[in-house]
Amino acid sequence: MEKNFEIKIESTSNPSIIKFEANYFLTQHTSYEFDNIDQAKNTPLAQQLFYLPFVKKVYISQNFIAIDKYDIVAWEDVQQEVAAQIEDYLNSGDPLIIEDAATTTKKSPITVYAESTPNPAVLKFVANKKLIGSVHEFKNIDEATDAPLAKALFHFPFVKEIFIDENYISISKYDMAQWEDITLELREFIKTYLEDGKEVLSANATVSKKESEAVADSSFEQLDDVSKEVVNIIEEYVKPAVASDGGNIMFDSYNPDTKVVKVILQGACSGCPSSTFTLKNGIENMLKEMLNGKVEYVEAING
DSSP states (O other), X not given: OOOOOOEEEEEOSSXXXXXXXXXXXXXXXXXXXXXXXXXXXXXXXXXXXXXXTTEEEEEEOSSEXXXXXXXXXOHHHHHHHHHHHHHHHHHHTOOSSOTTHXXXXXXXXXXXXXXXXXXXXXXEEEESSOOOSSOEEESSGGGGTTOHHHHHHTTSTTEEEEEEETTEEEEEEOXXXXXXXXXXXXXXXXXXXHHTTOOSSOHHHHHHHXXXXXXXXXXXXXXXXXXXXXXXXXXXXXXXXXXXXXXXXXXEEEETXXXXXXXXXXXXXXXXXXXXXXXXXXXXXXXXXXXTXXXXXEEEEEO
């Protein structure tokens, strides 16, 4: 069956880099990084992209092409045109990587960088590859039975809790250690672990997660109308912003008599006084405005 490639534009935490995500795999377990047109000689699409004067770097990964640009243009002015160019090339049937390119191009290693969060006790380690498909949180090593990476990280005595989302790991530390003393060690450990191709989650974790999601779906159907509206607002407006800070938020309950909404904070948001306050008030104002008269107060519970 002939593949019909479609490209979805995804922003990243770096404003100069945009990901163009494909609906099919582009390479088999190999990533490529090109700094200039010469390095891209075995990759016609990357060469073509370098003809665009604003293209600084091109990354080709399993299911996306990422481009780092110079500041001469804004992404919003050119991203649709670039997406169309990539889509057209992929649908032309021409090869993405010419035979033997793997031996002559620069293979991209996994990169991991550390990013601060609103919670001083939590640091976010972001990888340049997708780690998992949905959120997982581990409060201790017992909960990490089906998560080999989290289990390995708990062997560091200063690791208190672990939260893993699509392409990052948020680590909460004990006060005994300072970030400046342990960040490099953790970053190198995660990088090496991922480069060795070791499992982030076992098959059991994926199955149990799917089961819990099925339960969550059926629970959603049993909610009252206001609760459903609250859940949808949190999913659409709040979760993406919270995820960029290394955390997660979940709906807990709604009391129609007191008009109180309870939410559960996970990851970097959990146990952080400033983010709890900001988040609670931000959600509270949003829900009051969008659900006029139905919500009076939001209570944040640390997960």
